[in-house]
Amino acid sequence: MLNDLSLLDAIEIPVRWGDMDAYGHVNNTVYFRYFEEARVRWLERNGFRVDGKDQGPILLQTSCTFLRPVHYPETLWVTTWCKEIGRTSFVTGHEVRSHNGETLYSEGFCKLVWLDHARHRSIPLPDTLLALLEKSLHARQAKGPGGR
Template sequence: MINNEWLKRDDYRYFYTIPTRWNDNDQFGHLNNVIYYRLFEALIVQYLTDAGLDWMQDPVIPYAAESQCRFLRAVSFPDVLDLGVRVMKVGRTSVIYAMAMFRQGEDEAAATGHWVHVYVDRQTQQPMPVPEPIREAMLRDC
């Protein structure tokens, strides 16, 4: 779980910038709660892609085992967001990430969260060790 110590931009190692879209807003004029999770998922997918994971071909792939989001401030279209991630723990078969959402130009997070991945064999769905190239990339980002 992410605590109040992980609210600043400088706490995160990797960033992915994405604009909000008109249809991301709910009837109250701010991002629908589901969109926060979609954006955090996009962040993790991009981070792992940049680390070398081939989502469509690799024999060992990550499955989301847990996710959480803490909403701190409303975000809405047309905000452009910087999504930050930091690897908190790399286990034998799992990884825990801390994530945060920042409006561009702001240092305080609008939302924070965490994500847990368990690595599994694509065919058998059984837990497997985190692939070494991915593990090495993540350990650099702890």
């Protein structure tokens, strides 16, 4: 999956028994954890701190469209790409798919703001982050409408 230049990352996440709700499928709140895990792993792997010190991302907005229920046991692929870049913020797109990639369970986005934690103010995105985001965004745009 990662040979797709439009993707920032693709990670495997096993569904845990505790992710289930009374209806026998993954609870809606857990999908946001999947998005979080994907973006935090990607940021950390690329040298960006997410510990609340100095500067880093904070979540401004998130959304998820639930397309099909996920049941235990399952291993999921969560993909992340760049949807939009601002001066101090960026938007990541996410998909949650079955391990074989055939079933799309959900799709969503997260808008993150780069923050100077000491001053509690947004600041411009670091150049190294901007380069990674632009690579994903441009590759996705080159694919045409929908970017898939």
